[in-house]
Amino acid sequence: MEIQKKNVLVTGSTRGIGLAIAHKFASLGANVVLNGRSALSEEFLNPFLDYGVKVVAISGDVSQAADAERMVAEATEALGSVDILVNNAGITNDTLLLKMTEEDFESILKVNLTGSFNMTKAVLKPMIKARQGAIINLSSVVGLMGNAGQANYAASKAGLIGFSKSVAREVAARGVRVNVIAPGFIESDMTDQLSDKMKTAMMAQIPMKVFGQPEQVADVAVFLAQQEYLTGQVLAVDGGLTMQ
Numbered sequence: 001m002e003i004q005k006k007n008v009l010v011t012g013s014t015r016g017i018g019l020a021i022a023h024k025f026a027s028l029g030a031n032v033v034l035n036g037r038s039a040l041s042e043e044f045l046n047p048f049l050d051y052g053v054k055v056v057a058i059s060g061d062v063s064q065a066a067d068a069e070r071m072v073a074e075a076t077e078a079l080g081s082v083d084i085l086v087n088n089a090g091i092t093n094d095t096l097l098l099k100m101t102e103e104d105f106e107s108i109l110k111v112n113l114t115g116s117f118n119m120t121k122a123v124l125k126p127m128i129k130a131r132q133g134a135i136i137n138l139s140s141v142v143g144l145m146g147n148a149g150q151a152n153y154a155a156s157k158a159g160l161i162g163f164s165k166s167v168a169r170e171v172a173a174r175g176v177r178v179n180v181i182a183p184g185f186i187e188s189d190m191t192d193q194l195s196d197k198m199k200t201a202m203m204a205q206i207p208m209k210v211f212g213q214p215e216q217v218a219d220v221a222v223f224l225a226q227q228e229y230l231t232g233q234v235l236a237v238d239g240g241l242t243m244q
Contacts, residue, residue, distance in 0.1 A: 001132065003029060007032075008085075008086065009072070009086070010025075012035065012089030013034045014040065017214045018089070021086055024218035025218075027051055028222065029051070031053045032054075033058055034058070035060065035089070036057075036059055056074075061115075064118070068122045083127075083130075084135075085120065089111060090111060092153050093108055095149060096149050120137075120167060127171075133176040135167070136221050137178070139160045140153070141183065143158040143161055145241075145242055157182075161234055164178050164180045177228070179230060179231060179234075182235065182236040183212065183236075183237050184212060184238025185203075185211045191211060199211075206239040
C-alpha cells in the first residue's frame with residue numbers, strides 16, 4: 001500500500017508511541033486523524049500542518065462502542081475514508097494478582113482489548129467494501145512473555161494477538177490485512193521516571209542493552225502498512241528481549 005494521500009487513524013495519539021506513529025505517517029504524506037479522550041488544542045495540531053497533509057482531531061473513548069463508531073464516521077466524513085487504523089490506545093493498572101480487584105482486571109481489558117475490537121469493527125465493513133485496508137494493533141512483549149504484577153495488562157495484550165490473528169484470517173481474501181507490533185522497553189514518560197537502578201535492571205534483560213525509541217516503533221507501523229503480502233504477524237520491537 002502506498003502511504004502518500006492515504007488516511008490514517010491512530011488511537012491514543014496524544015503522546016509516546018501513538019504520537020510518533022502519527023508524525024511518521026504524516027511525514028510520508030498521509031492524512032492523519034489524531035485521537036485522545038479529551039479535545040486536542042490547535043497548538044498541538046500545528047506541527048502536523050508543516051507536513052502539508054490534512055490533520056483531524058477527534059476525541060473519544062475507544063472502550064465505548066458508540067464512541068468508536070462515531071469517531072470512524074467523523075473521520076470518514078472529514079477525509080473520505082479510513083485506509084489505515086492503528087489501535088494504540090491503552091492503559092495500565094499494575095498490581096499483584098492477590099491484590100487485584102475485578103475492576104482492576106476488567107477496566108484494562110475494556111480499553112486495551114475491547115477498545116481495539118470496537119475500532120476494528122467500526123472500520124472493517126468499509127475496508128472490505130473497498131477491498132483494501134490495513135489494521136495495526138499495538139500489543140506488548142508482556143503479552144508474549146508475561147510480567148509479574150501485570151496479569152491484567154498481559155491478558156489484554158495477549159488477547160489482542162489472538163484477536164488480530166483471527167480477524168486477519170477472516171478478511172485476508174477481502175484485501176484487508178491485520179498485523180501486530182509488540183514493543184519492548186521503549187523510552188517514554190514512564191521510563192523517564194524510573195530510578196537508575198531500575199533502568200539498569202531492565203536494560204540487563206535486553207540483548208542489545210538499550211531502550212527502544214518511539215520512532216523505531218513508528219517505522220515498523222509504516223512497514224506493516226506498506227507490505228501487501230504480510231498479514232496475521234506479530235513483530236516484536238524489543239532489542240531481542242523475546243527472541244527464541
